[in-house]
Amino acid sequence: MLPSQKLADLESLALKHNCPWVQYSEAVNGPAGVLRELNLEALKKEGAWFPLKVDKGRATVLAVSPSPELAELVRQTLKASEVSFLITLPHDFVRIVEHNQDINPNFPPTAGRTPLAKVRTYLAGRRSLLAHYRTLLAKSRTGLAFVRTGISFVTISVLLFRILGGGLLLFIEVPLLLSGLYMAADSLRKYLPAWRVNTSLPPYDWTKATGGTTVLEVNNVETMPSFSRSPEVPGAAELRARWDTMTPVMRRRYLASDRTDYAEERTALACYRTWMAKVRTGLAFVRTGTAFLGLGFGLVRTFPASPWQAFDYGVMVFGLAMMIEGFYRYFRGRRAGVEGEDSVRRGTESYTLWDVFFPHHHQVPGVIINPVRLPVTAAQAPGIWGTTGHALERTMLAERRNVMARLRTTMARSRTGYAFIRTGISMFSIGVALSINLPKHALLLDTFNTVMIVGGLIMIADGFLWSLPAERLRRQLPYCYADIEITIPDYGVPCRSWRRAVFNHEEL
Secondary structure (H helix, E strand, O other): OOOHHHHHHHHHHHHHHOOOEOOOOOOOOOOHHHHOOOOHHHHHHHOOEEEEEEEOOEEEEEEOOOOHHHHHHHHHHHOOOEEEEEEOOHHHHHHHHHHHOOOOOOOOHHHOHHHHHHHHHHHHHHHHHHHHHHHHHHHHHHHHHHHHHHHHHHHHHHHHHHHHOOHHHHHHHHHHHHHHHHHHHHHHHHHHHHHHHHHHOOOOOOOOOOOOOOOEEEEOOOOOOEEEEOOOOOOHHHHHHOHHHOOHHHHHHHHHHHHHHHHHHHHHHHHHHHHHHHHHHHHHHHHHHHHHHHHHHHHHHHOOOOOHHHHHHHHHHHHHHHHHHHHHHHHHHHHHHHHHHHHHHHHHHOOOHHHHHOOOOOOEOOEOOOOOOOOOOOOOOOOOOOHHHHHHHHHHHHHHHHHHHHHHHHHHHHHHHHHHHHHHHHHHHHHHHHHHHOOOOOHHHHHHHHHHHHHHHHHHHHHHHHHHHHHHHHHHOOOOOOOEEEEEOOOOOOHHHOEEEEEOHHHO
16 A cells, blocks of 8 residues: 555646556666666656656657647657557656666666676676686796706716716716706796786775775776776665564575675685785795705715816806795785685684574664574465575575685685795705804805895794784684585575485595
8 A cells, every 4th residue: 555645646647648557666667778878877866767668659758747848859869650658756757767777775877686697797807817827826836846856866966977977877877967957947937927916916906895885896897807896885784784674585685685795705715825825826936945955065065176167057056046036926925825814714704694584683873673584484385485496595505615615715824824934944955954064154155144044943833923913813614614515506495405425534
């Protein structure tokens, strides 16, 4: 039933303009093909007219104040020969236009489910790019491991030649030398794509979700997509607090916004993981440089002065240059680990979707106690929610994916901490070895040895600061089971009813 005052206003307008009246309803929709050619945002602001039906030169139009001039404008715009009007109130006119924009009251056009799906698609593209970068970085770290293996081959070949000479041993020394040089050169070549990743990896600033009161928007889609948030929408928080009073369509719009916010968080966490992978790659470069430095130092200390020393010192200089390059990458990416940990903690401590929408006693502004009930009756079977239930299930799955993304970020931070420790041990060992074997009271050498020892200890301590808290946080997060559990989704029923397949270690 309409409120008496609203009914009186509608009847008065209908009598004044001699046309039927219409109030806002989700069933009042315009033709999609015609709406695509119109600027609905301009129509909403002007409050002039809205097409309801266009067929065979006849147009049925909704208006607040019909007039002959408006009819002529409609005829020219829609190429119609005949125009008939329906009357409505200004507020209802705005809501009808907003509903056809697929947005809730006062929201910008970017809050529609289609624009939000577009944002999620761009975010998914960014995550795919970051995954590609992480694969290149992992390939590079594997290549650096081959470099160190090649160094071992070269070391054995050079030592055999300088100690035992040539002769028949050349059949062993030359293949070892060539194999080691090939492995080192080829693997360093594979490092170049990772170096380009280091220079082109885009930073991602997480805009922080606001619970659906602002809208995540995508910009600069022609070049590099960037993301920002709309201003605070008036009345959005109050509307969302009254979840049980919204229509299913309005709920699905909020759920689509939630999924977009979850997608943004996953993208930010993926960016943090990529930056930490960059740090680990830089540290692998440092360890490879340390191996070169140790090899050169060992050759210098083992053999007397000879033309070979040019090679020995060249290896040391090359190793030192690799260490400097690796540390440069390390310092540029270390901030991502700190911000990634903060993001994981914020996400872990925040409310889940169930906490926000489905407590049994949900406080609503102006109401002391407002029991929120699920939109099903006792006689209805699970899955009866239809499309709204499916949207809820998809949003819950997105929230679960975010929990797993936080876990992966935590484990990436832990792995990065262990990389700190390994690199620190390598630096500390080289520094101690140089201090013991090199001449004393040489200021430049003493300074270098001190930097290596102190830097190695700092790296070891920093690694423990990264890995131990990450291990504690990892144990608090779910999905850390000894067995592998795979959920088989069935979107016709709530997720608690989905079947699960469990595999233990003996079955794998």
